[in-house]
Amino acid sequence: MQQKHFWRFVIGLALMTMATALGQSEADPPVSDTLAVADTAAISVPAPLPVTNLIARDKPNDRGYGISLSWDLSPDDTGGTQSVLGYRIMRSTTPDGPWDSINVAGSGDALYDHIGPRHEGDSGYFPDHTDMYYRVDVLTADPGVAVSSGVVGPVQSRGQWFNTARTVVFLFMIAFCGLVIWFVTHARRGKDLYVRPLAGIEAVDEAVGRATEMGKPILYLCGLGDAAEVPTIASFTILGRVAKRVAEYQTQIIVPCRDPIVMTVAQEVVKTAYSDAGRPDSYNPDSVFFLTIEQFAYVAGVNGIMLRDKPATNVYMGKFYAESLIFAETGTMAGSIQIAGTDEIPQIPFFFVACDYTLIGEELYAASAYLSREPVLLGSLKAQDYAKAAIIVFAILGFLATNVSALGGPEWLAGFVDLFQVRE
Amino acid sequence: MKRQLPFFLVFVFGAFMAIQYFVPHKTSEAIYEFFIDILPIIGVFALALGIWSLTKVSVDKIRYRRENWQYAIFTLLGLFLMILFGFTDENWGFHWRMSPEVAGEGTDNPNFRLLFNYVMIPIQATMFALLAFFIASASYRAFRARNLLATLLLIAALILMLRFTPFFGDWIGLRLSETATWLMNVPNTAAQRAIVMGVGLGLVATALKVVLGIERDYMGRG
Numbered sequence: 001m002q003q004k005h006f007w008r009f010v011i012g013l014a015l016m017t018m019a020t021a022l023g024q025s026e027a028d029p030p031v032s033d034t035l036a037v038a039d040t041a042a043i044s045v046p047a048p049l050p051v052t053n054l055i056a057r058d059k060p061n062d063r064g065y066g067i068s069l070s071w072d073l074s075p076d077d078t079g080g081t082q083s084v085l086g087y088r089i090m091r092s093t094t095p096d097g098p099w100d101s102i103n104v105a106g107s108g109d110a111l112y113d114h115i116g117p118r119h120e121g122d123s124g125y126f127p128d129h130t131d132m133y134y135r136v137d138v139l140t141a142d143p144g145v146a147v148s149s150g151v152v153g154p155v156q157s158r159g160q161w162f163n164t165a166r167t168v169v170f171l172f173m174i175a176f177c178g179l180v181i182w183f184v185t186h187a188r189r190g191k192d193l194y195v196r197p198l199a200g201i202e203a204v205d206e207a208v209g210r211a212t213e214m215g216k217p218i219l220y221l222c223g224l225g226d227a228a229e230v231p232t233i234a235s236f237t238i239l240g241r242v243a244k245r246v247a248e249y250q251t252q253i254i255v256p257c258r259d260p261i262v263m264t265v266a267q268e269v270v271k272t273a274y275s276d277a278g279r280p281d282s283y284n285p286d287s288v289f290f291l292t293i294e295q296f297a298y299v300a301g302v303n304g305i306m307l308r309d310k311p312a313t314n315v316y317m318g319k320f321y322a323e324s325l326i327f328a329e330t331g332t333m334a335g336s337i338q339i340a341g342t343d344e345i346p347q348i349p350f351f352f353v354a355c356d357y358t359l360i361g362e363e364l365y366a367a368s369a370y371l372s373r374e375p376v377l378l379g380s381l382k383a384q385d386y387a388k389a390a391i392i393v394f395a396i397l398g399f400l401a402t403n404v405s406a407l408g409g410p411e412w413l414a415g416f417v418d419l420f421q422v423r424e
Numbered sequence: 425m426k427r428q429l430p431f432f433l434v435f436v437f438g439a440f441m442a443i444q445y446f447v448p449h450k451t452s453e454a455i456y457e458f459f460i461d462i463l464p465i466i467g468v469f470a471l472a473l474g475i476w477s478l479t480k481v482s483v484d485k486i487r488y489r490r491e492n493w494q495y496a497i498f499t500l501l502g503l504f505l506m507i508l509f510g511f512t513d514e515n516w517g518f519h520w521r522m523s524p525e526v527a528g529e530g531t532d533n534p535n536f537r538l539l540f541n542y543v544m545i546p547i548q549a550t551m552f553a554l555l556a557f558f559i560a561s562a563s564y565r566a567f568r569a570r571n572l573l574a575t576l577l578l579i580a581a582l583i584l585m586l587r588f589t590p591f592f593g594d595w596i597g598l599r600l601s602e603t604a605t606w607l608m609n610v611p612n613t614a615a616q617r618a619i620v621m622g623v624g625l626g627l628v629a630t631a632l633k634v635v636l637g638i639e640r641d642y643m644g645r646g
Binding site for chain 2: 061062063064065118128159160161162163166169170173176177180181184226228230233234236237240257259260261263264265268269286289290291292293294295296297299300304308322325326328329343345348349350352353354360361362364365366368372376377380381383384387388391
């Protein structure tokens, strides 16, 4: 039986090799100019009607170097003789030519954005503020038959100073910034602001106390983000508070970093926290150190620290990716209390399952205000709550508008939904 | 001045970065690209600090025979061997920068490739592979039906996992698949969107606090 299979395999292999060799010889026939000419000459296509209503205008909301073209399809594209294969876009700097072929749009396409290179040495350089003329040729299967549209122009490309497609985002940002500043100003006047308790942050004191009792260190990770990312900045703030508690309790903190800039900032934050706690001499500069930039090499290094030093508490705050569960599960095996916070949505379930306390999404950003209890910082939390309420209201209005307009309601309701679309 | 200048710079550049999102003009784009190009340069200088930090911590560990000091020898060995191979060619000639005329230098050095391909990559793959086992152990803990919510989670997870099994026949298989799709598209997407909106607002609020100098702890003395 085995021998039978073997011979089948050998014969099959031989047949496949032969078929491949034959296929190659068929796929690559010798080039014959005579044959190519004969084939082309055999195709005879009636001249299609040209495109009409060709419009060329500066591409809106761009950096420059872009022209948008639109036209009405040739009547022979989707109807008529249906002989249209595509549309060749032609450009010139004078209405009489010479013409450069820019690109070919497929049949059925009535729009084309000509975006050129912006550096003078590049091929097809597209100068801004220069008169350009365009025409569109209808292409058929016969290369000798190409019907040109009328010439449009002159048109100039230029960059815009405001992207109108992002107006809604701009207005929302202005409104939100105004809200934050308004609440911060109110908070400065001494108005009491309530913030719901965050269990993960409440647990920090308990975790530091546990580490002190056990005589074990606290491991703090700022995540894999760089120092310019907002979650890492939020993590620095929490690190400062944790380090201050650590200094007050006279225990030890370990901060292995993946990014050298993050390490430098974290060293400064921890040093300041020790000074603020009145114990600058207790600060150990080697407690914040660089491990490696490589993601899984960093994981290996941190896991080694967890398993060798057995920290009483692990705190993970910042940007985490695939390594989140490896950290959290190793920490669980080492018997540490674990507090995590990240805005990376795919990693939240992993932290949630494996850690004792998890700050979900925005709670990471709220933590600094919650820890400091400074009215100015709490004010921004209130602004976030009001912005969320506004989003909920607009979402409900959008839901109602979409459904009512779909059920035959007034058209302006559909327009209301379009108001909030951000177009690129 | 020592404190005011950094805050002023943060305000100016933070405000520019926010505004340039709405300004597509080539001037705005050029300035943005210039700043983005500067970042790696700062990173290279900071990398020297990182290497110094790692070396100092490892050397101290060896010198004072701290617990598990032997591992530090391998850390330093790996660090400096890779640097050495990175600056030499296959004939041990030293080069400050890559040159097309010299064979097997820098990252093409056979020793560099040997360590990278046969030590670094397998170790990293091993670390990543651990994830599969950790997912199993974490799932075991998560799916214990301790209360109503945990039971709902367990049922949802079972439906999602069972939708790919071929054992239930067409009718049940189709219902499982439809339910799983609904779970992913409706409750799961709704919860994710809620978190995304919160994260977005939190990001903007934190960035605003940093730009306006309200949040200062990241700069050390708060």
